[in-house]
Amino acid sequence: MSDQEYTPKSKAGKWFNDRLPLLTLGSHLSDYPTPKNLNYWWTFGGILTFCLLTQIITGIVLAMHYVAHADLAFASVEHIMRNVNYGWLIRYIHSNGASMFFLAVYIHIFRSMFYGSYKSPREVIWIIGLLIYLLMMATAFMGYVLPWGQMSFWGATVITSLFSAIPLIGESITTWLWGAYSVDNPTLNRFFSLHYLFPFLISGLVILHIWALHVPGNNNPIGIDLKKPSKDTVPFHPYITIKDAFALLLFMIIFSGFVFFSPNVLGHSDNYIPANPLVTPAHIVPEWYLLPFYAILRSVPDKLGGVILMFGSIFILFVLPWLDTSKVRSAVFRPMYRYFYWIFVIDVLLLGYMGAMPAEGIYLALARIGTIYYFLHFIVVLPVVGLLEKTDPVPMSISAPVLSSGADPALAKKDYDKI
Amino acid sequence: MIRFNSKRLIIVILTTLIFIKPLFSAESIDPIKVNWSFKELTGKFDRASLQRGFQVYKEVCASCHSMQYLSYRNLGEPGGPEFTLEEVKAIAASVEIEDGPDSQGEMFTRPGKPSDKFKSPYPNVEASTAANGGAYPPDMSVLVKARPGGADYMYSVLMGYEEPPAGMKLDDGVYYNKYMIGQKIKMASPLSEGIVEYSDGTEATMDQMAKDVTTFLAWAAEPELEERHRVGFKVIIYLMLLTILVYLSMKKIWSRVDSEI
Numbered sequence: 001m002s003d004q005e006y007t008p009k010s011k012a013g014k015w016f017n018d019r020l021p022l023l024t025l026g027s028h029l030s031d032y033p034t035p036k037n038l039n040y041w042w043t044f045g046g047i048l049t050f051c052l053l054t055q056i057i058t059g060i061v062l063a064m065h066y067v068a069h070a071d072l073a074f075a076s077v078e079h080i081m082r083n084v085n086y087g088w089l090i091r092y093i094h095s096n097g098a099s100m101f102f103l104a105v106y107i108h109i110f111r112s113m114f115y116g117s118y119k120s121p122r123e124v125i126w127i128i129g130l131l132i133y134l135l136m137m138a139t140a141f142m143g144y145v146l147p148w149g150q151m152s153f154w155g156a157t158v159i160t161s162l163f164s165a166i167p168l169i170g171e172s173i174t175t176w177l178w179g180a181y182s183v184d185n186p187t188l189n190r191f192f193s194l195h196y197l198f199p200f201l202i203s204g205l206v207i208l209h210i211w212a213l214h215v216p217g218n219n220n221p222i223g224i225d226l227k228k229p230s231k232d233t234v235p236f237h238p239y240i241t242i243k244d245a246f247a248l249l250l251f252m253i254i255f256s257g258f259v260f261f262s263p264n265v266l267g268h269s270d271n272y273i274p275a276n277p278l279v280t281p282a283h284i285v286p287e288w289y290l291l292p293f294y295a296i297l298r299s300v301p302d303k304l305g306g307v308i309l310m311f312g313s314i315f316i317l318f319v320l321p322w323l324d325t326s327k328v329r330s331a332v333f334r335p336m337y338r339y340f341y342w343i344f345v346i347d348v349l350l351l352g353y354m355g356a357m358p359a360e361g362i363y364l365a366l367a368r369i370g371t372i373y374y375f376l377h378f379i380v381v382l383p384v385v386g387l388l389e390k391t392d393p394v395p396m397s398i399s400a401p402v403l404s405s406g407a408d409p410a411l412a413k414k415d416y417d418k419i
Numbered sequence: 420m421i422r423f424n425s426k427r428l429i430i431v432i433l434t435t436l437i438f439i440k441p442l443f444s445a446e447s448i449d450p451i452k453v454n455w456s457f458k459e460l461t462g463k464f465d466r467a468s469l470q471r472g473f474q475v476y477k478e479v480c481a482s483c484h485s486m487q488y489l490s491y492r493n494l495g496e497p498g499g500p501e502f503t504l505e506e507v508k509a510i511a512a513s514v515e516i517e518d519g520p521d522s523q524g525e526m527f528t529r530p531g532k533p534s535d536k537f538k539s540p541y542p543n544v545e546a547s548t549a550a551n552g553g554a555y556p557p558d559m560s561v562l563v564k565a566r567p568g569g570a571d572y573m574y575s576v577l578m579g580y581e582e583p584p585a586g587m588k589l590d591d592g593v594y595y596n597k598y599m600i601g602q603k604i605k606m607a608s609p610l611s612e613g614i615v616e617y618s619d620g621t622e623a624t625m626d627q628m629a630k631d632v633t634t635f636l637a638w639a640a641e642p643e644l645e646e647r648h649r650v651g652f653k654v655i656i657y658l659m660l661l662t663i664l665v666y667l668s669m670k671k672i673w674s675r676v677d678s679e680i
Contacts (some may be wrong), residue, residue: 036678037677037678037679075488077486078488078561079488081486081643082489082493082642082643087424088643088647089647089650092647128603152453171549188674234678238672239672239673239676242665242668243669243673245665245669246662246665246666246669249661249662249665250662251660252658253659253662256655256658257653257655258652259651260647260648260650260651260652260654260655261647261648261651262461263647264564269564269565269566269567269569270565272561272562272565272640273565274558274565282600367444398678399677405548418615
């Protein structure tokens with residue numbers, strides 16, 4: 001890479017850069033060679049950075065007015081909504097921002113799965129990404145508890161009680177997590193503390209995620225290795241920055257639609273009822289972005305089994321790079337995998353829907369089928385498809401789709417059009 | 420090779436889900452749909468209706484239901500009932516507020532001020548529960564946001580009192596209301612023809628009062644609604660214009676490269 005040769009023009013710049021090469025870093029980020037064929041599914045990295053910053057900034061302001069006490073939390077949220085200048089705007093951006101953050105992260109993850117971005121040499125990027133995702137789920141869960149409404153309280157009770165399924169030490173662990181013998185004021189206090197801490201851990205991991213990305217460079221829709229820099233790449237700035245900005249603005253329009261015109265549609269109305277340990281809501285449901293995992297949890301009749309499967313459904317993603325046996329990255333050239341990819345997407349959507357429904361009758365039956373298929377996809381489908389599948393010919397470069405020997409040029413044209 | 424149309428499969432699955440849903444949600448009736456003036460994207464509250472609704476709240480609801488997150492000054496703020504400052508002062512002054520302790524350490528009462536919070540009818544939840552046959556009348560500050568059907572549901576419950584169907588036995592102090600989950604409610608029908616005499620001369624029919632007080636409750640839950648809609652339009656128009664500019668810039672920048680954007 002040309003980073004090493006960068007020298008600042010001004011004397012002061014050179015003086016500083018010799019001591020801390022921040023300008024070199026800036027130049028690297030600006031020149032970073034990026035595949036020129038990235039489609040709009042690749043803009044979600046930038047969108048996610050925006051989401052994280054938005055959550056941190058609005059969150060810091062909210063924390064200036066919020067009171068983390070079981071008797072005062074609900075009232076302090078109403079104080080923010082009514083008496084703080086534009087408090088309603090800040091809070092609605094923060095609460096809808098969590099949903100938008102997850103919407104973006106799911107698109108980002110499914111994009112990675114479609115184009116095989118998790119495969120060698122990008123396994124570490126994938127794993128760091130999953131750690132970010134795990135921390136996001138923990139952060140969002142604890143954030144949902146803070147308004148201390150009915151869903152806050154009972155959601156916290158359900159999720160923390162999962163740990164009591166651990167044999168022998170489960171009860172002690174739950175008490176330790178609560179800081180009491182039930183979800184109570186100490187629980188709220190520590191959740192607030194951790195909810196404030198985790199976004200900064202996420203920020204650190206995001207830096208590692210981008211650092212790890214900049215070692216091999218971006219994957220791309222046709223999933224081939226590129227020579228960098230070359231005719232197949234463009235400098236990050238201005239090409240990718242302007243494209244990311246365009247996509248981000250479209251995203252912000254949708255985001256604004258929620259914030260200004262239906263700010264509560266993604267939440268649950270029960271959370272506007274103050275927490276009451278004596279009254280259990282009819283249906284305890286988590287926020288939409290956790291529903292698929294909630295469905296998996298409830299589809300197992302045994303509590304410990306449910307907890308194991310639920311965590312398993314996330315941890316299995318960590319070994320995804322090694323479960324997928326195909327050498328071809330992009331699903332564009334994997335006709336069989338493409339088919340199963342979409343079944344998997346539908347399976348996750350189905351699980352999400354079942355997570356929102358009561359765990360009984362046909363819902364439970366469908367949730368069980370969905371859960372079994374979820375694991376089959378990783379344990380059976382991916383390894384087997386990779387071995388059986390006859391992939392389509394892969395072009396040698398983006399600019400000039402040259403074929404691997406013996407293939408039909410007409411077919412290459414067809415494949416290129418699909419991208 | 421299996422030919423597969425993913426879009427078609429998604430459509431099939433979604434339609435199936437839509438059709439199986441109604442089979443399992445028959446426990447309560449859908450609320451009456453009302454064409455509220457504040458429902459649309461540019462929606463505003465009907466000022467006169469808010470003022471009448473406040474009268475219904477003050478004369479009927481407030482004898483049991485608190486509204487602890489509102490202050491009297493809110494009644495005069497833009498986007499609400501917009502009573503004049505004199506009216507707000509008079510409304511606040513009509514209530515005795517406990518204050519103190521004074522320099523002698525004694526609590527005392529004084530007439531309310533616009534900065535005071537709405538006075539609650541009971542000193543605490545236990546007192547209100549005891550006084551209402553074991554059912555706590557919920558605080559009304561965010562009640563509209565705390566029920567799945569929102570304003571439509573509030574209105575429906577107020578209008579939903581009927582004679583119980585034959586064979587249904589109701590305990591003392593329990594009433595039949597077809598829009599409640601389980602069709603039972605511990606609040607007697609709060610409204611009856613002419614229970615309120617509107618100061619603006621509007622005829623106080625059941626329907627009129629139910630609409631007015633629901634409008635008032637919707638405002639109480641979302642006092643920022645009008646400003647939110649107004650700011651939202653500005654923000655989205657701004658973002659759209661910026662999007663067009665950025666799109667044109669993007670087209671120009673990418674025209675240097677032989678690639679689709």
